[in-house]
Structure formats: C-alpha cells, structure tokens
Amino acid sequence: MVYYRSAEKYLEQWAASRDRKPLLLRGARQVGKSTLVKKFSSHFEHYFELNLERDRTWVETFDKAAxxxxxxxxxxxxxxxxxxxxSTLLFIDEIQVSPRAIWMLRYFYEQRPDLHVIAAGSLLEFSLGDVKSFPVGRVQYYYLHPLTFAEFLAWQGEEGLLAVYQQVPIPEYATEILFEQYNRYLLIGGMPAVVKEFIESGSFGGLPGVYDSIWQSYLQDIEKYAETRKDRxxxxxxxxAAPSEGGRITFNRFGGGSFSSREVGTAFRTLELTGVLSLIYPTSQLALPIVADRKKSPKLQLLDTGLLSHALGIQAELISLQDLQTVFNGRLVEHHLTQELAARAVxxxxxxxxxxxxxxxxSAEVDLVFSHGKYVLPVEIKSGPQGKLRSLHQFIERAPHGMAIRFLRNNYSIEQHVTVGGKPYTLMNLPYFLMGMIEAYAAHLVEVARPD
Known part of the structure; x- marks a missing residue:
C-alpha cells in the first residue's frame, strides 16, 4: 500500500525550484512529518537523517561547527x-533541540544552495527565543496536518471513489457511498498511525491503543516546555478537559477548574504552539480581510476529530449512525469541517x-466563513430545514452579495431563497464530506449565482 500525502507534490516543486531555501516542516507531533521526508528521500542519491532528540552528538556537532x-x-x-x-537531501529532525542548528539554516541557503535541506520540529516555537538570529527570509515553511478525507480515501486505495469525489458537481449516485466512508473517517480520524493500523489490520480493535499512545506523547511533551510545576x-x-468542552468557551474556571482567566489563557496559547489544539476566534467581517476578534470568546478545536471521538468515548456509537450531526449536539461534524478547512493552510x-x-x-452566529476571490461566504453546518437559518439570513442581509453554503447530510443541490428581510440569495447545499473541495464549489457557486 502506498500512503500518499498531498504534501508530496509540494516537496517535488520545492526540490525543483531554482531559488530553493531550506524547508521547515511544521505541525504537531505524530502528523507524519518524518515519514513524509523519509518517503521523499527516494528521489535523491544521498540521504542523511539527523534526529537531534535521539542522537545528541549531532547537537554537539552543530555547536562546535564553525x-x-x-x-x-x-x-x-x-x-x-x-x-x-x-543530489543530496539532509533532514534535520527535532531541530528545536539545537538553537544553533536553526541559526545555521540561513547559511545552508547562502553557502550551499546545491543541497536540499529539510528541518522539522514539533516544539520549535519554544526554542526560537534561544536563537540569536532566526533566519527570516532564508527558509520556507510548510504546515502538515492530519490526513484529510481525500487522503483517507487514497490511503485505502479508493482511487475510483476519489476521482468521483473530485468531480464538480458530485454525481448523486456517489453520495451514499461517500457518506459510508465519511462515517468511517469520523470514527477513525486522520492521525497517520491510526489510519495505517486500521488499514493493515482491517479492524477497529487495535485503534484505542494507538490513540492512547499518541495522547500520552502529548502529555509527556508538557515536561519539555512547562517551566514550573504549576504550569505543568x-x-x-x-x-x-478540552475534549468535553463544546461550543464557545471562557477562560475563567475553564472545565470546572480553579485556574484564573489569565492562567488558562496563557496555558491555551502554549498548547496552541504545540499544535495539539487551536482556539478558533469569531469575526464580524462581511468583506475582506477576515480579521479574528480575539477579544470575544473562542471555540476550542483539537488537532484531530478521531482523537476527539476517542477521548469522548463515543466511537462505538458512531458506527451505526446515519447522520453524525446528531452526535454531541452536532459538534463532531462541525469539528471535522473546521479541521478540514484548517488543513488548507499549508x-x-x-x-x-x-x-x-x-x-x-x-445575536447571531454562523459556523464558519470562507473567502473566495473578493467574497466572504457564510458556511452553515445544519441538518434541519432551510427555514431555521436565522443567523445565515442576518449575514446575507448585511453582506454585499447573496451567496451562502450549507453542509448537511444530503445530496448536492442549489436553491434560491429570500431572507426574512426580503433579500434574495443563492444557497448551495453540500454533503458534509465535501469541505475539502470548498474552493472548487465556491467558484461553482459564484458562476451559478452571478453576483456581479
């Protein structure tokens, strides 16, 4: 089985670029950074892999090198x-262990542009303060995420289904088959080790142990960056506590704890640096640029939906359900669609x-917004009828266009509606699993609606 990642295409373009710079692979631990580079190394005649966390002699080598x-x-x-x-590829893994190795990246670019240099580090942000001069403008970045739904299909060898998934608009006959795969994806998630275990064993039985191992690695990492016992x-x-918190959160006494708003806010920002979770903030913008309002209450987003469902203990329940929007007050599907949208930022x-x-x-709240061209499109995640889209109507009535996207457990369709205030708008309905194709469908919506 060939485990393809969409990042491989970017790596090929990077390697062929005439103005190639050392590449910093970013992303949380366990999303597959090292595996990605090892697979890519087959393109080169020479490959050197240095793991600075496992072999500290390389840290000394960097420190002593003039x-x-x-x-x-x-x-x-x-x-x-x-x-x-x-051709030569040098891979410096866990580079955060050596501030001097980070500093030296700029000189690989300036003095040895013939070499292909990739560095990775899950906890890189915690070392930047020790770097005397970060190589700004001398490195490139790529952010790796858990597997998307499209990658999940590819890993299972579903090339035919993936080709249909990528058709715009998607044919109706494929919807139920793709929903079967989507339900499985929500159950398993996108962590590479978990998906690989499922594919190779053909069973869900061994997955809890893999989830537990990943979760424990995140807890153990706290020892590496927490400064005091109270911080830990x-x-x-x-x-x-994070998996059990649905909807918007407040920092003060979060999760029923006794910690202050300042302590919780600082700790959440620390966890964000690891990539294990994110704070998703609201915006009140109706046009570009989309600016997050960090003074308002955010939503909490874990790295992966599979980890979330495992932590909540609801995976067995998911197997028999048709509409996963009914699980955990609809949070599971919203969580995944947010994860899929976040994975576009590479x-x-x-x-x-x-x-x-x-x-x-x-007050009004629309689940997500997506920018396409000059438009900011509202994105709702619903299973109910169109008449319940009160917040969406408020957005449309104030927006400089009349277009909206709704994700639900149904087929693709286009509908024409009028808001409560009398403004006509075009509503595109998409199955949950198509968030990964939102750019293509947004273009299709603009073409159909002809807003200008």
Whole structure:
C-alpha cells in the first residue's frame, strides 16, 4: 500500500525550484512529518537523517561547527563518505533541540544552495527565543496536518471513489457511498498511525491503543516546555478537559477548574504552539480581510476529530449512525469541517473563523466563513430545514452579495431563497464530506449565482 500525502507534490516543486531555501516542516507531533521526508528521500542519491532528540552528538556537532562546511565535513566523515556527488537531501529532525542548528539554516541557503535541506520540529516555537538570529527570509515553511478525507480515501486505495469525489458537481449516485466512508473517517480520524493500523489490520480493535499512545506523547511533551510545576498542572488539566468542552468557551474556571482567566489563557496559547489544539476566534467581517476578534470568546478545536471521538468515548456509537450531526449536539461534524478547512493552510499558520453579530437586542452566529476571490461566504453546518437559518439570513442581509453554503447530510443541490428581510440569495447545499473541495464549489457557486 502506498500512503500518499498531498504534501508530496509540494516537496517535488520545492526540490525543483531554482531559488530553493531550506524547508521547515511544521505541525504537531505524530502528523507524519518524518515519514513524509523519509518517503521523499527516494528521489535523491544521498540521504542523511539527523534526529537531534535521539542522537545528541549531532547537537554537539552543530555547536562546535564553525560554519556549514565544517559541519558537512563531520557529516561526511561519520558516514564514511569522501565527497558529495549527485543530489543530496539532509533532514534535520527535532531541530528545536539545537538553537544553533536553526541559526545555521540561513547559511545552508547562502553557502550551499546545491543541497536540499529539510528541518522539522514539533516544539520549535519554544526554542526560537534561544536563537540569536532566526533566519527570516532564508527558509520556507510548510504546515502538515492530519490526513484529510481525500487522503483517507487514497490511503485505502479508493482511487475510483476519489476521482468521483473530485468531480464538480458530485454525481448523486456517489453520495451514499461517500457518506459510508465519511462515517468511517469520523470514527477513525486522520492521525497517520491510526489510519495505517486500521488499514493493515482491517479492524477497529487495535485503534484505542494507538490513540492512547499518541495522547500520552502529548502529555509527556508538557515536561519539555512547562517551566514550573504549576504550569505543568494547568497544561495537563486543560489537555484532559478540552475534549468535553463544546461550543464557545471562557477562560475563567475553564472545565470546572480553579485556574484564573489569565492562567488558562496563557496555558491555551502554549498548547496552541504545540499544535495539539487551536482556539478558533469569531469575526464580524462581511468583506475582506477576515480579521479574528480575539477579544470575544473562542471555540476550542483539537488537532484531530478521531482523537476527539476517542477521548469522548463515543466511537462505538458512531458506527451505526446515519447522520453524525446528531452526535454531541452536532459538534463532531462541525469539528471535522473546521479541521478540514484548517488543513488548507499549508504555507502559513492560518486558522478558520466563525461569524458573529452581537448587540443588545439579538445575536447571531454562523459556523464558519470562507473567502473566495473578493467574497466572504457564510458556511452553515445544519441538518434541519432551510427555514431555521436565522443567523445565515442576518449575514446575507448585511453582506454585499447573496451567496451562502450549507453542509448537511444530503445530496448536492442549489436553491434560491429570500431572507426574512426580503433579500434574495443563492444557497448551495453540500454533503458534509465535501469541505475539502470548498474552493472548487465556491467558484461553482459564484458562476451559478452571478453576483456581479
């Protein structure tokens, strides 16, 4: 079985670029960064992998090296190679362990542009303060996420189904088959080790142990970046309480704990740096740019929906359900669609937003917003009839266009409606599993609605 990641295409383009810079692979632990690079190494004649966490002698080598050439001389000597001829990939894993290795990346770019250099580090942000001069403008970034639904299909060898999934609009005959796969995906999630275990064993039985191992690695990582015992206590409490918190959250006494708003806010921002969870903030924008309002209450987003359902103990319940919007007050599907939207941000650290309007008389909340061209499109996640879209109507009545997207457990369709205030708008209905194709469907919506 070939486990393809969409990031492989980017790596090929990066390797072929004439102005290639060292690449920093970002992303939480266990999302597959090291595996991705090892697979990509087959394109090169020489491959060197240095894991600075496992082999601390490489940290000493970086510390003692006067420059790039002296480091490379040591690298070649330790590998019993006299010279580098042909294409070469150097992979520096867990680079956060060595601030000097981070600092030296700029000199790989300036002095040895012939080398292909990739670095990865799950806890990189915690080392940046120790880097005397971060190589700004001398490195490129790529953010790796858990498997998307499309990658999940590819890993199962569902090439035919994946091809149909990518058709716009999707044919109605494929909807139920894709919903079967989508329910399975929500049950398993997108963590590579979990998906691989399921595919190779053909059973759900071994998955809890893999989930537990991943979760324990996140808890153990706290020891590496928490400065005090109280910091460790707060971080562990938040990580364990987070899965049970649905909807918008407040920091003060979060999860029934005794910690202050300031302590919880600081701890959440620390956990965000690890990639294990994110705070999704609202916006009140109706046009570009979409600016998150960090003064308002955010929603809590875990790294992966499979980890969420495992932590909640609801995986057995998911197997027999038709509409997963009924689970956990609809949070599970909304969580995944937010995760799928977040996975589009691979070149910069960019998080989705939801839309709110709050005043003394009424409030409104739209689940997500998506920008396409000059338009900010409202995105609702519903299973009920169109008439219940009160918040969506408030958005449409104030927006400079009349277009909206709704995800639900149904077939693709286009509907024409009128808001309570009398404004006509075009509503595109999409099955839950099509969030990964939202860019193509947004273009299709604009083409159908002809807003200008």
């Amino acid at each position: 420059d790039v050439e002296s480091f490379l001389a040591t690298l070649l000597l330790r590998n019993r190679i006299s010279s580098l001829e042909g 206590d707060i971080l562990r409490f938040l990580l364990q 070149l910069k650290d960019e998080k989705p937003c939801f839309w709110v309007r709050q005043n003394a008389n009424a």
